[in-house]
Amino acid sequence: MSLFWRIFALNAVVLGSATALLLWAPVTVSVPVVLTEAVILVGGLAVMLVANAALLRLGLAPLDRVTKxxxxxxxxxxxxxxxxxxGGEIAKLIRTFNAMLERLERERAxxxxxxxxxxxxxRRRIAQELHDEVGQSMTAILLGLKxxxxxxxxxxxKQLHEVQEITRESLDEVRRLVRRLRPGVLDDLGLVSALTSLTQDFATHTGLRISRRFxxxxxxxxxxxxxxxxxxAQESLTNAARHADAERVAVALRRTDDSVVLAVTDDGCGIKAPREGAGIRGMRERALLIGGSLEITPAPRAGTQVQLTAPVSGKQP
Known part of the structure; x- marks a missing residue:
């Protein structure tokens, strides 16, 4: 039934019911109208309006769900x-809206x-340039200072030794930036070694006490x-260090039947802002890139838990 005939049928039910009541009910209208009769007619009109509103709300409820x-x-x-x-126009509208969502999700992904x-x-290009250009130049400066x-x-x-120390610290900072921009250990030694190096680096520079369970x-x-x-994992540790006021962070990587689950749990102040920032939305976009799912929930005791479930594709050993 189309939307037009649906509304027409609902109004016809209300008006037909009102007509039946007038035909069989012992209600008459005098000239001039008596107060009692006026009260009865106004009451009947109010009942018809309420019934019509209730039936229309029931009939158009699918549109409310689409709007929500x-x-x-x-x-x-x-x-x-x-x-x-x-069938009908409302069902067609819902199916069209669902198809539009699927298309938008594919295009967004x-x-x-x-x-x-x-x-x-x-990031790879910048890291390479920092390593090849800036890193080598600072190394040459260190040798010249020596x-x-x-x-x-x-x-x-004595002054030259002080300049050497400053230059050496700057070179260490450049190398740390290179590792953050493009973790070479991830390409060379794999995920576990890269996460181990990442957590050690964060513990050294932020003072967080980080535990690992792989x-x-x-x-x-x-x-x-x-x-x-x-x-x-990198973004979760950054959020814990900058925004959560955390002292301890646990990083876990476990295997399930058909996926790998990464969980980063801190003991900080928890999620307070109702809107997600760019960092969290970036993590969600990365999760969609591999067909995974990201959940950010309060930790069992205190703080926040970021959990990424990544599907495992292909034949596993």
Whole structure:
């Protein structure tokens, strides 16, 4: 039944019921109208309006559900759909809306993948330039300072040693930035070694007490999946250090039947902001890139838990 005939039928039911009551009920209208009759007629009109409103609300309820989903749908949380059964214009509208959501989710996933891949390529390029250009130049400066300090008189030698230390600390910072931009250990030694190096680096520079728990029988993963797991762990540790006011963080990596689950749990102040920032939305986009799911929930005792479930594709050993 189309929307027009649905509304027509609802109004016909109300008006037909009112006509039947007037035909068989002992109600008459005098001229001039008596107060009692006026009260009865106004009361009947009110009943008809209430019944008509209730029936219309019931008949148009699917449209309310579509409107509500339109205002709350988030393409970073795919799979939100409305049931559409039967025929008619409303069911067709719901099926069209569901198809539009599927198309938008595919397009969002495709565009996000292109952006993230371009971002990783740019990070790789910057890291390479920092390593080859800045790193080598600072190493040459260190060697020159050492030769100058060896030949300089004692007062100048002390100052040159101080400059050496500053340059060495700057070189260490450049190397740390290179590792954060493009973790070479991830390419060379794998995910577990990369996460171990990442947590050690964060513990050294932030003072966080970080515990690790990695399953020994982790399956082989695609390079894109390993990179997403690494980036989500990196962003979660950054949030714990900058925003959560945490002291302890637990990083766990475990295997399930058909997926690998990364969990980063801190003991900080928890999630307070109702809106997600760019960092969290970036993690969700990365999760969609590999067909995974990201959940951010309060930790069992206190703080926040970030959990990424990454599917394992292909035949595993």
């Amino acid at each position: 989903l339109m205002t709350t749908v988030d393409l970073l949380r795919p799979g939100q759909r409305l049931p559409a059964s039967g 495709t565009s996000s993948a292109r952006v993230l891949l371009a971002q990783e390529a740019e 030769r100058a300090a060896d030949d300089a008189p004692a007062p100048v030698r 399953d020994a029988d982790l399956p082989a993963l695609e390079p894109e999946t390993e990179l997403v797991l690494y980036r989500v």
